[in-house]
Amino acid sequence: MSSSYPPSPERPKRRGRLAVGALATALFAQLLGGTSVAAPAPEPLTWQPCESPYGVGTFECATLTVPVDRERPQGATVDLALARHRATDPEHRIGPLLVNPGGPGGSGREFAFAAPLSFSPDLLERFDIVGFDPRGIGLSDPVTCDEELIAAQESLLYPDSGSSFAALRRTNRVLGDDCRARTGSLVDHMDSTSVARDMDAIRAGLGEERISYYGVSYGTALGERYAELFPDRVRAMTLDSVIDHSLDSWTLQKTRATAMEESFGQFADWCARTASCVLHGRDVRALFDSLYRRAAAGELSWGGDVLFTDEHLQRLALNFLYGTADWFRFAEFLADLDTPDPAGARSSLRVQGAPAAYGYFPVLCQDFDLAVPSYATLAGYRRRLARVAPVTRFSTLAWTDLTGCQGWPAKVADPQHELHIDGTPPILVTNSRYDIATPHVWGAGVARQIGREAVFLTYDGAGHGDYWSSPCARDAIDTYLTTLVPPADGTHCPAVWPTGPSAPRRSQGDGPVDPLPALLGTGTRG
Incomplete structure (x- = not known):
């Protein structure tokens, strides 16, 4: 799916991202x-x-x-x-x-x-x-897993207590076992x-x-x-x-959180100097911070009927920031999300269907040893990341890589x-x-x-x-x-920045087309 369409906040699309301690000698x-x-x-x-x-x-x-x-x-x-x-x-x-x-x-x-x-x-x-x-x-003997278990995993990727962390670990283990039962021994041999x-x-x-x-x-x-x-x-x-x-677990979190903060800063600075950006003249960092606080308090919705959590907001921001071609739409999306009048919304959200075949975590969790000992470790990460990235808070891409591998039953065959x-x-x-x-x-x-x-x-x-x-x-x-x-x-x-709202994604007329959004889906790259 193209990055022109962020995933539904009701059921954000699963990333196939990295997209990631170091214990091997x-x-x-x-x-x-x-x-x-x-x-x-x-x-x-x-x-x-x-x-x-x-x-x-x-x-x-x-x-x-x-x-x-x-x-x-x-x-x-x-x-x-x-x-x-x-x-x-x-x-x-x-x-x-x-x-x-x-x-x-x-x-x-x-x-x-x-x-x-x-x-x-x-x-x-x-x-x-x-x-x-x-x-x-x-088509290379794809791994398949129970869709309801995949959905259950997705709902637990942001644990907020020791009990929800334990539930995540149990669900990851059951999901991995289900993938093995459906796919066979291949699921344990997908490392790089x-x-x-x-x-x-x-x-x-x-x-x-x-x-x-x-x-x-x-x-x-x-x-x-x-x-x-x-x-x-x-x-x-x-x-x-x-x-x-x-890189070890913490360094992966810190470096991606820093990259998210810096990339959002580039977007905000670009909007400040680009008159055709719909948020031109506004403090874009302050706007995002306000939207985040409203989402965390359960006070942010889309069109009056779709509730946004703070994690949904951050995942959508991540998707828009994958490339500069979507920056005009990102600005419009933030403006629409901030408006009290849903009839004034310019952006659209594409509702996602059922999850596809499940190949992401079977690879990632065999390539990276990301185990953490307890929920307290995760909570400590979140506090430290908020200091690293005071506007965007953390990288949802890195975070769900980390949480998705907790309790995964396959051996880490190719550790860092x-x-x-x-x-x-x-x-x-x-x-x-x-x-x-x-x-x-x-x-x-x-x-x-x-x-x-x-x-x-x-x-x-x-x-x-x-x-x-x-x-x-x-x-x-x-x-x-x-x-x-x-x-x-x-x-x-040299950097190339978008110059107008109609700036297209690269096409045959002005250079090779970027195939990654269609091949991997927004937020599924790493």
Whole structure:
């Protein structure tokens, strides 16, 4: 679902966001990714013509069967669904560009189908764009769970007492057990290490010695793990809007709360200098603070009949702040929410349907050890976060990542650790300065961990997904992937701000279309 439509405050849409302590040692990380596990035997892919739902481009689809658990290669298997857009200039084809849009839970297959609309002609000419649905996602044997249990979990993600925290833990455990009963052992093997090994099986199935990779948002976590495990099989790699897999529970909360506060501040400052913003001339920070206090007191409603809680208000704000294209509508929404006359409302809310297949927490809770000992710890976090972010209070994205994993029954298979990457070509790491999902400090931290192999580029504006936010960043990514010449380390791209209420989301006429809202849904990216 597009970010033009925030979720219903009655039942906010579940994020598939990160979108995230650090307990593993470097030795443990090396044991997880060491050479003791043999590379998958090549299984040539059999491609068949298939059609894109977008009606543009010529595609082939294939299926690759891999073990659910590589320690039991003769056991259960999972069928990975792939799609490929062949290079439009075959004589100058470089090879495959594997792509992933993040989530976790996003469909790489759908990402490939969107390639003719979402990537530049340079990439389309030179690369076969190959997307795959990660195990348990999309058409790759998707995880399914009881919808009523998913709804029960959502209702408990903001515990306000020891008893509600205990209820959350019980519900998460029951939900995880239900997912396992419906899906099988796959639900316990959805960590990023398992997916990175799937990526190498895809490489082998393509008959390639090395692959190029573009991952955005949680797709960067897959790229990071692949580069750790298989550095000699990387031709080029771009990590756009970066996950830092080294951070503990509190640091994840603090850095995302800071990013939320700073991003809202950019929105407020933009409105102050933009005459066509409906809130121009008003103190936008004070308005949001007033709305928050009214919501927390049970005094804020939409149209007189939909009650807004403070968490609903914050989640809607998060959704609007994913990209600057929605800032005019965000201003209108806040103005409408503040008005006493519902007939004057300009914005609209789209009511959500039933939850989709459930792939988010089975991944996140196996990649991050987020357990906290008690409700008192959570309450302490909230008090500290309110000091970090006095206007926006905290990040609902980070918070529900934390609470959604409490009591989750699967093992943390790929816990946090500092990256240990050695022997790859240069890896291009990009991050916007004001990104609510993957804060700039995460990108800087990952570049530092990668070390001499990393080249770090900063987009000085706001948004998630630099490729579609910044023409400058897009040109740098295209140039690097096609020529292997990265920009200078520390390069900055200038901010691009919306200029009028009719400013459209990027389209074919003015650059590649941002596919992330359609692929992942607003608030489901990280």
